[in-house]
Amino acid sequence: MSQFRIGLGYDIHRFAEGRKLILGGVEIPHSKGLDGHSDADCLTHALADAVLGALGLPDIGHFFPNDDPRCKGMDSQDILRRAVEEAHNRGYRVGNCDIALIAEEPKIAPHLDAMKRVLAQNLRVETTEIGLKATTNEKIGDLGRALGIAAHATVLLEKI
Ligand SMILES: Nc1ccn([C@@H]2O[C@H](COP(=O)(O)O)[C@@H](O)[C@H]2O)c(=O)n1
Numbered sequence: 001m002s003q004f005r006i007g008l009g010y011d012i013h014r015f016a017e018g019r020k021l022i023l024g025g026v027e028i029p030h031s032k033g034l035d036g037h038s039d040a041d042c043l044t045h046a047l048a049d050a051v052l053g054a055l056g057l058p059d060i061g062h063f064f065p066n067d068d069p070r071c072k073g074m075d076s077q078d079i080l081r082r083a084v085e086e087a088h089n090r091g092y093r094v095g096n097c098d099i100a101l102i103a104e105e106p107k108i109a110p111h112l113d114a115m116k117r118v119l120a121q122n123l124r125v126e127t128t129e130i131g132l133k134a135t136t137n138e139k140i141g142d143l144g145r146a147l148g149i150a151a152h153a154t155v156l157l158e159k160i
């Protein structure tokens with residue numbers, strides 16, 4: 001395997017009433033949350049998929065099936081830790097990553113530092129190795145109507 005490996009992840013979850021909004025392992029105050037079998041943290045799902053993809057492994061649904069009752073309500077940081085563990089088991093660590101959230105609401109910027117701190121711990125990197133930002137969809141399409149939140153992530157793995 002080569003010295004460096006890159007991975008790409010994408011996930012989207014729809015808003016639902018009566019759910020907590022969890023992004024990057026942080027609970028964000030909002031009138032509704034994201035729907036899902038787990039805590040529906042689409043940011044963390046995209047990031048974990050990017051790590052697994054860099055290794056040429058299947059996506060998180062392979063490791064944590066969304067019809068498995070044991071995964072019901074699970075903390076997505078457990079998914080991320082597992083993906084990073086798979087990397088370390090193969091002799092790779094996370095070099096850096098970059099994440100873009102598409103969220104018409106709520107305002108994410110005030111929470112970015114808290115998310116980076118959680119993600120850094122589980123990625124086993126310094127916060128300076130994490131790029132993280134949010135953009136609206138400029139009211140275009142379903143994301144623009146705030147039906148849900150989507151996340152894109154890229155990860156660079158490097159040989160330990
Ligand atoms: N959910 C969001 C979306 C955007 N931001 C911040 O606002 C800036 C402007 O957003 P545009 O979609 O008009 O580019 C953006 O650069 C972010 O800093 C946010 O915090 N939360």
Ligand SMILES: C[C@@]1(CO)OP(=O)(O)OP(=O)(O)OC[C@H]1O
Binds near residue numbers: 045061065066071073
């Ligand atoms: C996280 C898992 C597993 O509980 O379920 P969801 O929260 O529904 O998320 P999704 O990105 O749709 O599928 C991945 C599954 O592994």
